[in-house]
Amino acid sequence: MTSDVLTAWTAITDWLAVHAPASHTVMRPGATEADIRTAEEKWGVRLPADLVRLLTACDGTVDASALDRDPDEYEPGLFLAQHHLLPLKGIEAVRDSGGSAEQFWGSWIPFAVSDYALTPWSGLAVDAHGRLAAFGLADGEPPSAPHDSPGYVSLGEFLDALAQALTEGTGPLMDEATPGLHRGALVWGPLPGDGSPWTAAHPDSGSTV
Numbered sequence: 001m002t003s004d005v006l007t008a009w010t011a012i013t014d015w016l017a018v019h020a021p022a023s024h025t026v027m028r029p030g031a032t033e034a035d036i037r038t039a040e041e042k043w044g045v046r047l048p049a050d051l052v053r054l055l056t057a058c059d060g061t062v063d064a065s066a067l068d069r070d071p072d073e074y075e076p077g078l079f080l081a082q083h084h085l086l087p088l089k090g091i092e093a094v095r096d097s098g099g100s101a102e103q104f105w106g107s108w109i110p111f112a113v114s115d116y117a118l119t120p121w122s123g124l125a126v127d128a129h130g131r132l133a134a135f136g137l138a139d140g141e142p143p144s145a146p147h148d149s150p151g152y153v154s155l156g157e158f159l160d161a162l163a164q165a166l167t168e169g170t171g172p173l174m175d176e177a178t179p180g181l182h183r184g185a186l187v188w189g190p191l192p193g194d195g196s197p198w199t200a201a202h203p204d205s206g207s208t209v
Contacts, residue, residue, distance in 0.1 A: 005053045005156050005159055008162070009057050011163040013058070015163075016166075023077065026076050028060050030056045030057045031055045031059040035088055039091070043095065048127065048155070050126070059088060060084070061077040061085050078114075080112055080162065081158075083123055086112060086123075094137075111124060122136040122138065125143045130154045130155050131154055165179050166179055169202025178201075179201045180198045181198070
């Protein structure tokens with residue numbers, strides 16, 4: 001399966017702009033090609049083509065935990081299926097936290113984390129071929145195998161699945177979580193508690209999660 005990363009990303013961001021503006025506003029402008037080349041030279045790696053396309057469209061998200069926000073709000077930057085998209089500086093920080101970056105990461109590049117504020121980080125990484133893997137720095141094990149979730153074993157397929165879940169309420173991501181809205185942000189749920197103001201984005205999707 002092939003994927004046009006920019007087509008999927010446009011579908012995601014267009015949906016966020018209309019339905020979840022709080023999440024849309026935490027996206028940073030895209031990195032320049034010069035930014036990408038500088039990072040590659042500094043790290044001694046070549047970023048996979050799909051990740052380059054994504055970062056040139058959006059250089060990660062703002063760390064909203066540092067902003068003056070209502071404590072009852074959920075983190076608006078977690079729209080990437082409960083992950084933050086890392087900017088280039090964030091990628092560098094996560095890579096450096098793995099000890100010897102070259103030895104720990106090999107050809108894998110971390111591009112998303114589940115929480116900006118909490119370390120050691122865990123999240124998603126992509127290799128030179130665009131394959132997706134989960135990582136957790138707490139267990140000391142580097143990424144070593146493609147993500148085993150059906151339907152999105154590559155970065156492109158993951159973004160396709162995300163776009164499908166948001167725009168249609170269908171696809172493999174719907175087996176893991178349900179996209180919903182909370183105070184203008186995209187929050188994957190359902191959230192605990194009967195009184196939660198979270199509402200499913202596609203209440204008639206049939207998701208049992």
